[in-house]
Amino acid sequence: MNRRPEDIIATAGLDPVIQQDAEDVNEPIRRPTADDKVDHQLLYAYHHDGSMKAREQLIELYLPLVRSLARRYSYRGEQLEDLVQVGCIGLIKAIDRFDIERGVELTTYATPNIIGEIKRHFRDKGWAVRVPRGLQELNVRLSKLIEELTVQLERSPTIAELAKASGATEEEVLEALETGQAYSSVSLSSGPSGGDDDGDLDPLESLGQIEEQYAITEDRAVLAPGFAALDDRERFILHLRFFEGLTQSQIASRVGISQMHVSRLIRRSLQKIKDEIGSAE
């Protein structure tokens, strides 16, 4: 709903309030008149007179700005309306903290506040939400397709084969695969909803099923610095990849998880080793 600023003022009934106090000579700053910009009048009414109604009207007046900024970020997989809500928090903070004596426009002050709030929202929610939903879904589908095609073709599929099987373009396949490549520190126990697993595996359940396979404690690899940060399955997968030279497909088949999951676990394990070594220094 977009309302004209004049309508907002009319419904807020601000003019009479402003006019009523216009004679006050002790005002530290000039009281806006009807000729001043609507937002100046509202800011004055809120900050000087404490009119909460004026605050509400300001929020409504600047909603199109929030919506326009939120739209810039909504492609990252977050619903536009959710981002508008987040952006509104930034707007409210800007309105509340605005110093009417500084003579800057509210737009100038509010824009970085709104963007900052949206960016903070993305940072707090982690990488998964930055990925457009369509790509997230394609990523999950590809994970299953890679598994199926690997069995069917008896080798790892190509991008073209994945594109054909998923009905997506090669570019979309590459982009969707990339969404799974980001390093993530989400704990294994966070499960599929943690945004790091494929959704085809309950991590704790799988540990129970194949625990015996991880008995490689005598191997030199597991004695290497940094490996202490890994769990048994991660150690086992790194051992298979880097010491036995198995491919991801072979590991996937041996451990009983998808190839894409193996890829993620390898990346995460390497990151964990790096972090462990970094923190030890």
Place this chain on the structure above:
Amino acid sequence: MSDTVSLSFPRDSRYYAVARLVVGGMAAPLEMSYDALDDLQLAISSLLDHEDLATQTPDEGAGDVRLRLEVDDSQIVAALGSFASGSLDRAFERSAKQGGEMGLRRLLDTIVDDVTVSDDSDGEWITLTKHVKALA
């Protein structure tokens, strides 16, 4: 006949996905398997993520990284640079010391077919070669 694509991007993790996507885009027409592509992308990410690899800039700060990709029917060759002189050896040594046998060099040697370090006039470059295996 080979085709070459060169890319220059800031030494900032926000741009690494761009590099990986370009590698994917170059590898896709070669009918490289997902397995092999993922290995090459991991190799490049591991190098980019290695903090010991200072890019060759006047102030030795975090300057731009250049990625040169050369493809022909049989392989994709990714050259990454340029790094300050001795950077790569130091990175290999340090990661071997810290990570034992799971150092950067072992990682690269396992997941790509050839690793070459060369000294160029503008600094050090590392070249990774990944062969395209004929589809069964």
